[in-house]
Amino acid sequence: MKRCVWLTVVLFLVTSCNELANEEVLSAFQKIGKYENSVVEQQEKLSGLEQKQNQLYDRIMSYGIKRFTKVVQLSKESLELIEERDKHIEKEYKTIQSAKQQINTIKKNIDQLRDENIRRQVNRLVNIAEKRYETYGNLYLHYKELLSLEKELYTLLQNKYVTPEQLQQQINRINEQYKELVSINDQFNEYTEKYNKEKKRLYNVWK
Structure with a gap:
């Protein structure tokens, strides 16, 4: 009788741990999604500033030494x-760092996920995310x-x-x-596409 009770308690705890792990992982992915939206906003602002910069550069080159003033x-x-661009790239960097922290939360909970297919897909997604964030770190340094x-x-x-x-x-x-930056940015975009595809697969499996 005591053994049956003990087993029941253990099963309850295991189920609770599994549910908690699911909630933690889902919550972490949702937070990453919000961070990614913020990154997109910073990228749009950076793009606008870069266009203004290019326009000013073209005007400077057209004037030459004759109109030094x-x-x-x-x-x-x-x-x-450039100062404005620096502020936005720093905001983007901090946001990416926050997203990386959520990946660590996910990794801590993977083994507790009850479904093997979900565990496999989450692992795949985490591996891509880590490569993507590593590439971003390189991208950030080159941009600076x-x-x-x-x-x-x-x-x-x-x-x-x-x-x-x-x-x-x-x-x-x-x-x-700039050439090196473009090359790294292309690699980052490739990882982003892979990440988005794997994320859709995960959500389909999770359903």
């Missing part, structure tokens, strides 16, 4: 835009370096005695950094 003015405006190089360029443009060779050298450095 105008070049200085536009260079200062460009530096202000790009901003630093751009700052140097717009500072040089305010120097009346800067040589064409100095400017071209800095522009070349920016272009090389």
Whole structure:
């Protein structure tokens, strides 16, 4: 009789743990979804600022040395835009870090999930998410370096005695950094597509 009671209690605890794990994992994925929405907002703002930056750059290049005062003015405006971009990339970075913390919560609960198919799918999704966040870390560092190089360029443009060779050298450095950034960004987008596909599969399995 006592043994039966003990088994009943154990089964109840196991079921409770499984339910709690399900709730924790679902809650973590929901939080990640909210963080991802915030990331999209930051990316849209960054894109708008980058377009303004490119427009200012084109205007600066069209003026050249002949209208140095105008070049200085536009260079200062460009530096202000870079500061704004830096603020948004920092917000994006912090949001991604918060999402990564939720992945850790999910990993702690995977073994407690009652359904084997769900466990397998969650594991697959977590692996992709971790690669995606690792790629983002690389993307973030390259973007910060790009901003630093751009700052140097717009500072040089305010120097009346800067040589064409100095400017071209800095522009070349920016272009090389941008190429690397585009490559990493493409990789990040690939992981994002994979993550979204696996997330849909998980929700279908969970139903």
